[in-house]
Amino acid sequence: MQNIPVILNGYRMTVVDPPAPKMREDGSMVTNREGVTQFVVSVFAKLRPGPGERAPKGEEIKVTLETDPGQGFEEGARVELISPRVSPYEIKGDNGRTVSGLAFRAMGLAPAAPAPAPRGEK
Known part of the structure; x- marks a missing residue:
């Protein structure tokens, strides 16, 4: 299964590394099949606790963005992901x-x- 929709409404997301064009190891930009540049952002996701609860430990995740997010998403900014999805992967070395x-x-x-x-x- 690929591109499984996820609901992240209960999480607080904070930008760790601002959005930037996604680059390959050889220095070329990553594009989709239509030639549109892909972007990448690192966010820290932490569950919002309920009243009287303590928030569990959060996790830093890298997210590939399919559109240019524009300006205003600097380090520390609180954000929401538009149409978030996950895909499991397995790589044999x-x-x-x-x-x-x-x-x-x-x-x-x-x-x-x-x-x-x-x-x-x-």
Whole structure:
């Protein structure tokens, strides 16, 4: 299965490395089949805790963006992923080891909406 839609509404995402064109090891830019440049951003995803709960440890993830996110997504900015998806992968190396994980993709980035106020507060 590829490009499985995911719901990340319960997570707070903070930009770690601002969006930049995605580059191959040889220095060429990555494009899709139509020739559109792909971008990459690193975000720190942390679950928003409920009232009286402690937030579990977060995770830094790299996300491939299918469109140019534009300006305003500097380090520390709170963002939301537009149409996020994951694809599992498995790569067998020459040394006999297998590496597996999840590749994250999204259509783009948007500034995060303010977190809802806890119940009973305004």
